[in-house]
Amino acid sequence: MSLWGVRGSIQAGWYHDGSGRQRWWDGEQWTDDFAPGQAAAPVSSAPPGSLSGSKGPAPVLGFVGLGLAVAGTVLACIPAVFGIGVVVLLAGFVVSLIGLFRKGATKWPSIVGMILAVIGGAIGTVVLIASLVANLPGPVDPTTPTDAPSTSTQQPTDAPTSGTAEGRLSPEELGVGLAETLRAGGVTSYDDMPDFYPCAGQFIYDSELSDETLRLITSAQEPLPAEKDAAEQVLRDAIDTCDPDGEGSFG
Known part of the structure; x- marks a missing residue:
């Protein structure tokens, strides 16, 4: 470090200025006075090496x-x-x-x-x-439903209270349809048994017959050919179950 970096901290005297000659330092700055030759000795007690090797505080x-x-x-x-x-x-x-x-x-x-x-x-x-x-949510397509609709082909776990145009008839509707079918065939003996048709309707509803076959047999029509025998058996079982004492008659 030169004398310029430590101004005010070095006493006045003759010091090497870096050019190979000694120059007078007045304590604040260099003057224009140079020592004659190399014989001049520094008047300050501070050694020249302390000027060039002095350091400031660490950053x-x-x-x-x-x-x-x-x-x-x-x-x-x-x-x-x-x-x-x-x-x-x-x-x-x-x-x-x-x-x-x-x-x-x-x-x-x-x-x-x-x-x-x-x-x-x-x-x-x-x-x-x-x-x-x-992370912002993207725009929602208005044509795409957010919730998947329930499928219409799923088998209901609970008995419906009323039938629909395409669904399975309710036990009450099956009972009413069976009563009309039997009456159309001249069977009226079960009309005096108020519990028969509701019982038979529930029995038929719980069977494995298809919805279409149930509609056919409760509207006095022939069931589907593939289920004809099964439909006849279901009707017999329904009568035997709901009229165990044979109080009515079915020809």
Whole structure:
């Protein structure tokens, strides 16, 4: 370090100025007076080597601020801890700023720390915004239903209270249809048994006959050929179950 870097800290005297000659230092600056030849000896007790080898204070604050700026940049780029990263970056900027104005200390760590703190904050903000945009829900297609409709082919677990145009007839409807079918055939003996037709309707409903066959046999029509024998057996079993004493008659 030259005498210019330690102005005011060296006593006046003759010192080497770096050109191979001795020059007068007045305690603040070099003068235009040079020592005659090499015979002149320094009048100051300070050795010339102490001038070139003297150092200022270590830039501790500068390096601390730089380290905080690096750590803050890393944290700010993680959306989950963005707030912590911003706080660390702010601390790094402030410490670097204080280190920049420390007299005699090296300035570059403080300068780099301040610049990195600003850049790190900007990068972290961009990363946070990009993350939020990526996590936004996309537009919902209005033509696409959000909930899948229930399938109409699913077999109901509970007996329906009323039949539909395409579904399985209810036990009550099956009982009414069976009564009309029997009456059309001249069988009226079960009309005096109020529990017969509801019982028979439930029995037929619980059978494995198809919906179409049930509609046919309760409307006085022939059942499907593939289920004709099964339909006749179901009707016989329904009568035997609901009229175990044979009080009615079925020809």
